[in-house]
Amino acid sequence: MTLCGNGICVVLCWFLGVSSGLRPVALSLDGKWSLSNSDCSVSLPAEVPGCVHSALQQQGFIQDPYFRFNDVSYRWIAYDNWTYTTTFAGSTQLRASQKVLLVFDGVDTVASIWLNGLAVGKTDNMFRRYDFTVSGLLKDGDNVLKVSLLSPVLYASERRKAHSAYRVPPECPPDVQKGECHVNFIRKEQSSFSWDWGPSFPTMGLWKGVRLEAFDVLQLIQLVFESFSFFLQSSQVKLWWPNGHGDQPCYRLTVRGFQGGFLVLNTESKVYFRSVELVQEPVVGSPGLSFYFRINGKPIFLKGSNWIPAHSFQDRVTPAVLRNLLQSAVDARMNALRVWGGGVYEQDLFYSICDEMGIMVWQDFMFACAMYPTEGDFIQTVREEVIQQVQRLKSHPSIIAWSGNNENEAALATDWFNIPVSQRPAYLKDYVTLYVDNIRAVGQEDQSRPFLVSSPSNGAESEQEGWVASNPYDPHYGDTHFYSYTLDCWDWRTFPRTRFASEYGFQSWPSFSTLLPVSIKEDWSYNSNFSSHRQHHEDGNLRMLLQAALHFNLPNATDPVKRFTDTLYITQVMQAQCVKTQTEFYRRSQSEIIEGKGRTMGALYWQLNDVWQAPSWSSIEFGGKWKMLHYFAQNFFAAVLPVGFEDGDTLFIYAVSDLSHDLKLRAAVSVYSWSDLDPVCTLKSDLHPISGGSATAIFKQPVAALLAGCGSCTRLTCLLTFHLEDSSGQQGPRNHHFLCSPKDAQGVQRPNITVRHSQDEAGYSVTLHSASVAAFVWLDVGNVTGRFGSNGFLMTSRNRTVRFNAWCNTSVEELSRSLTVTSLRDLY
Template identity: 30%
Template sequence: MHKTSQQLTTGWSMRQADDLSQDSWLPVKTVPSQVHVDLLANEKIPDPFVDANELSVQWIGEKDWVYRTRFSVPSNSEDKTQTDLVFLGLDTFATVRLNGHIILEAENMHTAHRVRVSELLRPDNELEIVFHSALLRGRALLDQHQAEHVFHVRQTEASRIPVRKAQYNWGWDWGPILMTAGPWRPVLVEQYVARVEDVWTQYELSADCTSCAGTVYARVATTQPDNMAVVLSLADDQDKVVFEQTCPIGSDGLVQTTFQLDSPALWYPHGYGAQTRYRLSAKLIRADTTTQLDAQSKLIGLRRCELIQEPDAFGKSFYFRLNGIDIFSGGSCWIPGDSYLAQISPARYRAWMQLMVESHQIMIRVWGGGIYEDDAFLDACDDLGILVWQDFAFACASYPVYDSFIRSVEEEARQNIRRLRSHPSVVIWAGSNEDYQVQERYKLDYDPEDTDPESWKKSSFPARYTYEHLLPKWMQEEDPSTAYHPTSPWGDGKPTADPTVGDIHQWDIWHGPMSRYQDSAELAGRFVSEFGMEAYPHLLTLHRSITSPQQRHPGSRLMDFRNKAGDHERRMITYVAENFLVPAAADLPAFTHVTQILQAETMRYAYKAWRRMWGAPGARHCGGVLVWQLNDCWPTMSWAVVDYYLVRKPAFYAIANALRPLDVGIVRNCPVWTSGHADPFAAGNECEFDLWVASSRLEAVQVDVEVRYVSIATGELVAETITKRVLVAPNATTEVLAGQCVKVTTAKARDGDIDPFVVYAVISVQGQRVAEDMAWPQPLKYLDFAERNVTVGFSPARDCVTVQAQRPVKGFVFEESEGLKLSDNGFDLMPGEKKVVAVSWDGRAAQELPWTYIGK
C-alpha cells in the first residue's frame, strides 16, 4: 500500500468550551485556523485590529475552546496498514479525543505530533480538540515552580515564560495582546505500511568549491525493514539524476550512503550568483517488486557558509563568508507576519521576501519571540537567495530548566532543526533574543570562567545551561555544519553592548540615551543585529485602523493606544523637535510625513556609516546591519519599515539605496551640536566632508565621481564642482575624499550672512548614473524650504511619474497605499534634474498619488 495523506481542512466547527447551548457551535471556514479568526468570521467579536477593540477581546485568552470535525478513511485489508493522525501545530495546550478517547495531551505550539489511531477508527470518526487557556496555564505554572525559579521578564507578564508558545501573543512593544488558540497548522490523516520520515544530507565543499562530498541520509518507519529498500538520489535543476543509490534499511530505520559530485552548481545569496538547487529524494520500495510505498523529496542548495570570527585591529570579526565570498549582511529583523499566523498564505510570505530582494537586503533575522518560521517562508528565502538567521524561540526573559520544560524544549529544538536544516538559506541559529540582557539587568549569576554546565543549572541564571550546553549539543547532533551563536546579542561572554566582538543590539538610538541618528558612525559594532527608529505608516493604513476622524491626530487616545512602544510620546517628539519644525498637533498628514523622513534619515545615516565600515579583507570592522524591523503583525505605528499591508515607508527605500551594489556615501564633519544644543549657525558657508564608495561587486569597477555644492536658497552652484575617476575595490569600501574642505563665496555669504548648501555626490559607470547621496546641513529644522517650485507629471499610461524642482528638496514622499508599487520614494531632489519613478497599481491601490516634502 502506497502511503496516503488526507488533510482535514473543511467540515470543522468550534465553540467556547463552557457554552453548552445547542446553537453554540460555529462553522469554521478552513483549518488551519485560530479562535479569533473564526469568531471574527462569525461576527461574534469586533475586529481587534480596529480602534481599541483589542481590549474588548481580552476575555478570549481566559477561556477554553473546542474544535471538532468528522472524517472517514478508506478501509484497507492489507496486513500491517497503519493509520496516524498528524497535527503539525496545535496552539498550545490541547487535549485531543478521537471517538471519545484521549489520544494526545499537547503543550507546545512549536512541535508537531503524530498519533497512531488504527485501533480506534470507525467508518465515521469524530475528532475533538479542546484548547485550554495558555494564559491561565502559564500563571498556574508560575505558581507551581516559583520555589525553584525566579521568572524575571522584560516585556509583558511573566506567565509567558514557562509556556512554549509564541511569546509575542502576550503583547510586545509593537503588537497587541491577542492570546490565540486553535489548530494553527494542518491536521492530516495518513495511512501506510511504511513511510519515509525524513531525508537529508551532510556534505562538505572542497576549498576551491569545485567538488562536493558527503552522506545522504533517510529515516524510515516500518516493521518490515528486511523486505524493503530505499532509493536515494540527487537530481539537478534540469531533473537530470546526478547520483542514485539503492540502500538497505538499518534496524533502527536509518538509511545512508556516501556521494561525491564534481563541479557542483552552488547556491548563492541574490546578487552574488544563482540560487541553484538539487532535488534530494528518498523512495521507499519493496525490495522484491520495486513497488513504491512512499517517497519524500526536497530542494537543497549546496554551499559553504562560514561565520568568520577572527582577531583583528578592531577586536574580533563577525561576518559571513559564502562559497569563499565575504558577504556584508545588510537586511532586516522579522517578527511574526500576523497576529493570526494561521492566515498567512505562501503567496504573502513570498511577497514579503520579494521586498527584501527589491531593496537589496541579503539577510532576514527571525526573532526569538515568534515562531520557527513556516516552510513557505524558508522556501521563498531559498528561491530568492536570502540568508536566514533563526533564533530559537526564547526572548527577553530568564527561562527555567526544570525537567518537564527541558523535555519539551528538546523535542521542539530537534524537530525544528531537522525541518530547517536542508534549507540553504539558513546560515545561523541563535539561542535566544536578549536573554543575557535580562541577566545583566537583574544581575543574575554569570561567570565566563565557570565552565561547568551543572553549576549553571543551579545558578540564578539557569537558562545558560540551555543556551551554552544543550542547544549547541543538539545542533551538533542534528545539523553540525550550521553556525550556532548562544544568543543575540552575544560576544564571547563579554557584556552584550561590547562593540568589539560578536553582535550588538544598538538601541542607544531611540531607547537608552536617545543618541542622535547623525552620530551613527560612533555607535557601530562588529555586527549590528538590531537598531531602529519609529515612524507612522501611510495615512490610509492609519485610517483603516482608527475609524473616528476626531481621533486621527497625534496624541489622541486611540493613536497613543495603538503605539505600544514605551515612552513613545516623549521619544518621538524629541527626535522630531531636534530635527524638524514641529507640525501643528491636529495635522496628521504633516506629522506622519516628518516621522517617516526621520526614520528614513536614520536608516540612511546608519546603513551608510556601518556599510562604510565593511572595509576590506582583513579589516571587516562591521559585518552586517539588520534593522528592527521589516514588518508589522497588525496595522500600527512602529519601527517597521513596511507596514502590515505591505505598504512601504520611505525608510524602506533609504535602505534599498544604501545597499545598492555600488553606493556612494557622504558625511559632513562640521559640528552640529554645541554643549548638547543644536548650533543654528553650523549650516554656514563652509564644511569638511568625507566621501566613499561601497561595493558588493566582485570585480574592480571604474567609477566617475562628481561632487556639486548647491545653495538651498537659490538652487545655484556655490563652489567649483569636483570630478574624479576612481577605481573602486571589489567587495570593499573605497575612500575617495577625506576631510575635503569647501567654502562658498556667494554674495549672501560675503555680506556676513550664511548661505546653507547641500553637498551632492553622484557616481556613474560608463556614463550611467548608479547612485547619489546628499549631505545636508544639520539639523534640518534651521533650513528654509520655501518656494521649491516642484512639478509632478504622469506619463500618458500612468506607469511613471516625473518630479522636478527649481531648488533643493528634502524628503519628497508620495502617499502610498496597498497595491501600489513605486521604484523609489522619500527621495531628495536637486535642481536641473528629473526624477522618474516607475509606478504600478493593482485593484487595491488608490488611483490618486498625493505628495509632499519637507516645508511644503
C-alpha cells in the same frame, strides 16, 4: 551538504515508515470543524488550519480584532477554554491498517486530544509536530475527534505558580504593552502575549494541518538510505549565492525506493550547493576577534533587517503576503533577514522563497527577552521542538546560522531583571542548561552551519567566559544590538563601531491610509487615546517628536487632521534619515580599524515588517506599503554606494563596493543653494582604485574651503549632493549631505510641485515639476496598493519622472485622484 576539502561531499538520508508491499495512506482532516467555548455559550463553524479569533470574526461574533481598542476588548477570548470537533468516516482501508497515526503539524498550544470519547494524548508546544497512535480506535461509520484547548493565559499562570523555587523573570510585560503575564512558561509565540511593537492576542487553535496516516504492515520498517552518498568537486556544480553576489541555481533530485518489487518511496526535492563559515579570528591592529560570514569562501557583508510574525493570526499569513514582503526585501537590495526569536519558526514556503531569492536567514530559536524554567518536562518538549525544526529546515541553503535566543545573554549579563547576586549562579546554570546543554547540543545534528547561543553575544569570547560574557555588547567581538532615542541620530559618533550590527533602529508611524481601516475621525490626532493606545513603547510617541525636532520644524497646521497626517510624515522622515545615517556608518566601517574597533560586516536594522497598524521600527507597514525608510534602503544597501560625513568640519566621501571585481571611481560633489535648482558649483576628485568588498575614502576637504570656492554659499544657505562615477559615468545612487539642520536652513522656498500622470505598456508614471529644491518629496496614493520606483527623495531638478508599480487594477484617473505630494517645506 557538507564541504569536504576542495569538493562537496553530499550525504542524503530519507527516513520513512513503509509497508512490506503498500505505501501509506493519508487522510486530511483539514477543512470545516465546529468550535465551542467552555460552557457552550458560543458555538460556530471553524476552519482548520485556523484559530479561535479568526473563526469568531468570520462568523460575525467579533469585529476586526485590529479595529481601535479591540485588542483589549477581546481579551476574554484567551481567558476561555475552547474545543474543536470534527466528524470523519472511518474507511475500511483505514480500519484494517495495523498502524494508524493521528498527526498534528501544529497545535496552539495546550490541548487534550480525544477520539471517539477516548483520550489519545496531550500537547503543550506550539512549535512541535505531534503524532498519536490510534490503531484500533477507529470505528465503522462516523468517528468524532475533539481537541480541547486550555486558556494559554491561565495555563501560563498556573505553570508559574507551580514553579515556586524561585522567580523566572519577567513576570509581566510593561503596562504600556497592555499584555498578559508569564509567557516564558508556555512554548508558544512569545510576542502573542504582547510586545513593544505588537498587540496581545494569545491565540488558540489548530494552526497547521491535521491528518491520519495509515500503514498496512506486517512490520513497520524504517528505511535509511545511508549508502546513498556521492562526492562532487566544487567545479562540477553551480553554487547558490546570496542576492547581489550571484545566482541561486538548484538541481532536482528524484529518489525512488523499491521493496519486494513494490515502489515504496518516490520523492523529488530541490538541492542547492553552498558552504557557510562564521569567521571569528584575530584582527590585525585590534583586540578581539572578527565576526563575519563567508559564503562559498567569499566574505559577505550582510545587508538586511529583522523579521517578525507577519500577522497576529498565522492562518492569515498567505503565500501572497510572504512573497510580497520578501520581494520587497530583495527590491531594497537586502541579502539577509534575521528571523527573530520571539515569534514563530516560519512556514516552509518562507524559507523556500528565501532560497529562490537569495536571502540569507539568521534563524533564532524561539526564546526572547526572558529567563526560562528548566524543569524536566519543559526541557524535554524544547529538545523535541529543536530536533523537529532543525530536521525540517536544515536542507534550506538560505539558513546560514542558528541562534539560541534573542537578548537573553545580555539580560543576564547586564541584570535586566534585578537578580540578587546570591541567586545569580542559579540563573547562569539554568541558562547553560537550556541553551548549551540542550538546544546547542541537539542542534549539533546539523553541523553544516554555525550555531550562536545568543544575539547579541561576543561569540567565541562568550563561550570562553562560560557562555555569559561580562559585556555581550563589546564591539570587539560578535554582534551588537544598539538603540538610542535621545542622542542625535545624525551624529555618527553616537553609534558603536561594531563587528556586526544585528539590531538597531528608530520608530515611525505608518501612513494615514494604513490607519484608516482601524480608526475613526476622533482618533486622528497624535495626542488621541487611539494614538496612545497603539504605542507600546514607553514614551515612544514623545521620543519620535523629540528626535525629529532636533533637525526639523514640527507640523503646525491649524486643521487637526492635516497636522496629524503631517506628523505621521515627519516621523517617517526622521526614521529614514536616522537609519540611513547609522547604516551608512556601518557600511563605511567594513575596511577600517579605528581605536581598535571596526571591520563591520553586517547591518540588519530592526525591523522589516509590521504585525498590525501601529507605530513601530518597521520599514514596511502592515499590508505591505513601503515607508520612507524602505525607499531609502534601496539606496543605502546599493552594491556601489557613496557615503558622505563630516569629521572635525572636514567632509569625507567613501566609496563602498560589494562587487567581486575592482573599480576605479571618483567622487562628484555638487553644491546647491536651497533657493535655486541650478548647482552653484561641482567638484570632482581624482580616480581612485576601489577593491571589491571594501570601503575606501576618495574625497576629503574642509567644508569651509569647499564653500569658499563656491561663491556666496554658507552652511545655512546651501547643501550638497554627490555620487560616484568611473570613466563611463555614474555608478550607484546619488546621495546628499545637509550642511545644517533643515530647520535652520535659509532661503528655503515652497516648491509648488505640480504633477502629470501617464500610462504606457510598462505601467504608470508620475512626472513632477518643482520650482525650487525640495527635500523628502513623498508621493502617496492612499489605499491604491503598489509602490513607486523611488520616494522620499531630495529633488534638485526641475523635472523628475517616477514609475508606479500597481499591485491591483487601477487607472490613471484613480491615481490622479488619490495622489498627494508632500515635501518638507509643505509642513509649515
